[in-house]
Amino acid sequence: MHRAPAIVILGPGSLATAQRIQQRYPQARIHGLAGRVQGADAYYTAFGDTLRGLYEDGTPLIALCAAGIVIRSLAGALGDKDDEPPVLAVAEDGSAVVPLLGGLAGVNRMAREIAEQLGTTPAITTSGELRFGTCLLNPPAGYALADLEQGKRFVSDLLAGEPVRIAGEAPWLMQAQLPASDAATRTIHVGCEARPASRDELLIHPRSVVAGVAGGRLANLPEALQQAGIAPLSLACVLADEQAMADADLHQTAQALGVALRFAPSPTGLANMVAAAVPGARLIEQPGVVIGVAPAPVDVAGVGRRRGRLAVIGLGPGAAELMVPAVKAELAQAEDVLGYETYVRMAGPFRDDQVVHCTDNREEMQRARHAFRLAAEGRSVVVVSSGDPGVFAMAAAVLEALHASDDPAWHRVDLQMLPGVSACLATAAQAGAPLGHDFCVMSLSDNLKPWSIIEKRLDLAAQADLVLAFYNPISKARPHQLGTALEVVRRHREGRTPVVLGRDIGRPGQTLRVVTLDELVPEMVDMRTMVLVGSSTTCVFPRASGGVWAYTPRWYPGAG
Ligand code: SAH
Helix, strand or coil, rough: CCCCEEEEEEHHHEEEEHHHHHHHHHCCEEECCCCCCCCCCECCCCCCCCHHHHHHHHCCEEECCHHHHHHCCCCCCCCCCCCCCEEECCCCCCCCCCEEEEEECCCCHHHHHHHHCCCCCCCCCCCHHHHHCCCCCCCCEECCCCCCHHHHHHHHHHCCCCCCECCCCCCHHHHCCCCCCCCEEEEEEEECCCCCCCCCCEEECCCCCCEECCCCCHHHHHHHHHHCCEEEHHHEEEEEHHHHHHHHHHHHHHHCCCCCCCEECCCHEEEEEHHCCCCCCCCECCCEEEEEECCCCCHHHHHHEECEEEEEEEECCCCHHHHHHHHHHHHHHCEEEEEEEEHHHHHHHCCCCCCEEEECCCHHHHHHHHHHHHHHHHEEEEEEEEEEECCHHHHHHHHHHHHHHCCCHHCEEEEEECCCCHHHHHHHHHHECCCCCCEEECCCCCCCHHHHHHHHHHHEEEEEEEEEEEEECEEEHHHHHHHHHHHHHCCCCCCCCCEEECCCCCCCCCCCEEECCCCCCCHHHCCCCEECCCCCCCEEEECCCCCCCECCCCCCCCCC
């Protein structure tokens, strides 16, 4: 099972069972019906659509409801049997576990695990599995079946009474109840060699091969494996020199070939690099590629290390539905989460296996360097900002830290900035369209810039008749500056100019006010407020639901 399962529940009566299943799969998320369930990790409104969406995404599904409901919901979406996620129905009280789909994706194994967790017996109905105690077509992690269609015929033969013998190392079959006989003509063959499976053979490849490649030579890999007579399915991972860690071509080729990439230093050549990473491997040297064949499946996590990732993400203003999907996905795969405590809490909840590092809001450079140290070790790190990370937030701090560093390991980190809905955009959307024409975004904080430059910019922006969006408009340490700022603005704007004040937009207790520049006093504003000062063309009119719409037309007087 590669992806975390979704546990889908319809009512509060299933929550306890769902949580027990979640203990077995800590990465699983509980999806609850909105309005009916509380305490879930995610909420949905349409059961059928949600189930189908998850199924089509390849997410293993554990639905706590009648098997019939699941069958009806997925009927229209059922596709190719060889390529579907496990789907199980579990009785609300945990008394029955019914594997429904995904036999080749390990549904029976999951059914056993869940049944064990719930103290019951799974309803396994697969003949081969019942007879032999294992699904021969779904070997455990570390092994890959060479040919599924051929394998199905092979299992039918065994079910019809043919005896079998095992050639090679198949430790998981030691417990199985196979009709074994040394004289059998049917063979389960476990090995790395590339060979066509014969009619009487179930061919299984152990993932016991690590290919060391020189940077830029990954494209040679298929040919090198072929020359060496190694089945591509035996490849556990590719090991490359860590100096090539940031090489875009290398990553692209690895993706095209569908191989996992790991990295290690190779000061004394590829062969030594592979030998050090996979002790006991037999080495086959090809041009630009050294193939290491280990005696047993290789645990990829123990081979060299992976490229670390650092994502600087924007949560948006606060409401979960305003967070972009890429940010949600990044948070789900994060190993370390860094940020100011308030924002980190907003980004949660986190799983027990995720490490949360909360810091003070002002320790930005320290936080950025800490993030790089973790990512350079190969970890998957997320730095959290509210709104957009590039707007008066962590993205620039992270780049400043990288720019100042001459540590090559920091520069090789997979660094990504994932955008969010910035406070000015979230506030503007609620007020109407005050940013519908040219506007200017400023922070009024003089922590990192002199107040004189703020006044100068305010003066020029106000003179240029730009709509003004003020971040950090006021704070306890700077109580008087907003008043001074407004004096500058008033030199160029009329008193009836609309001003939008959005406080805690997208968060509990949010407030939105539209006042005039004349009415505006600093007491209406605090550090959780976004201030949008209109231009000469910004106007308001009543909305049917109460209050006003504020907008700035797209045109400007004098346009042709
Ligand atoms: N990166 C953030 C801005 C950080 S600066 C973003 O893109 O939104 C912090 C300032 O942003 C606050 O002082 C306040 O002026 C504004 N702000 C942030 N979140 C807000 C929200 N939910 N509602 C109103 N203003 C907000």
